[in-house]
Amino acid sequence: MPPASFPHAQARGVYLITPDETDTARLLAQVQPLLGAGVPWLQYRNKLADAALRLEQATALQGLCEQAGVALVINDDAALATAVGAAGVHLGEDDGDIAAARALLGPDAIVGASCYDQLALAQSAVTAGASYVAFGAFFPSRTKANTRHADAALLHGAAMLGVPRVAIGGLTPDNAAPIIAAGADLIAVISGVFQAPDPRAALRAYLDCFQD
Structure with a gap:
């Protein structure tokens, strides 16, 4: 199980994920206005960047996030x-060992795990040291065309794990509320915010889904 000292265990809201932007100045200009709008976590993800650019962008984003x-x-x-001194790491099933990441980053780090459509994978991840589990896609995704489909019942089943549950995949302000009601503590969003005509307004619409 994750350590009792884990400081982000009550995180709730929009888990914002960066777009594949190779221009660092443009990336920062897109991200910065959104950070003060109620986003608890930002994930740096850039599948188009090489190692040097990832280091440059992650360093700059860490400064903004601090x-x-x-x-x-x-x-x-x-x-x-x-x-870069980030708060943590997110790992897919082929992206590295959760226990090794926990050992490297320390007991207070965020170590997240993609669990797709498998509760058993989430159970194993938490046992290995994951501090949150992510399920999805719940709806067709513009970011990943070929993904496994997750059912909202997974969120109910994962409640026993005692860690935040993240929902990802095709979530919009129009369909997110039932997923949150089913148990999602955070909803992960990329294009729904960054490709919106007004990203701040889109983010507010997502956040409104968490209002009881």
Whole structure:
């Protein structure tokens, strides 16, 4: 199980994930206005960047996140998370060992795990040291065309794990509320915010889904 000292266990809201932007200045300009709008976590994910650009962008984003009080999570790369002083790392099933990431990053780090459509994978991840589990896609996704489909019942089943549950995949302000009601503590969003005509307004619409 994750350590009792884990400081982000009550995180709730929009888990914002960066778009594949190779221009660092443009990336920062897109992200910065959103950090003060109620985002608890930002994940740096850039599938188009090489190692040098990832280091540059992650370092710059860590500076913005520190100023805004937002936890920066690095996608797929625990070593990069350590290098820039990020709050943690997110790992897919083929992206590295959860226990090794926990040992590298320490007991208070965020170590997230993609669990797709499998409760058993989430149980194993938490046992290995994951501090949150992510399920999805719940709806067709513009970011990942070929993904496994998750059912809302997974969120109910994962409640026993005692860690935040993240929902991802095709979530919009129009369909997110039932997923939140089913148990999602955070909803992960990329294009729904960054490709919106007004990203701040889109983010507010997502956040409104968490209002009881």
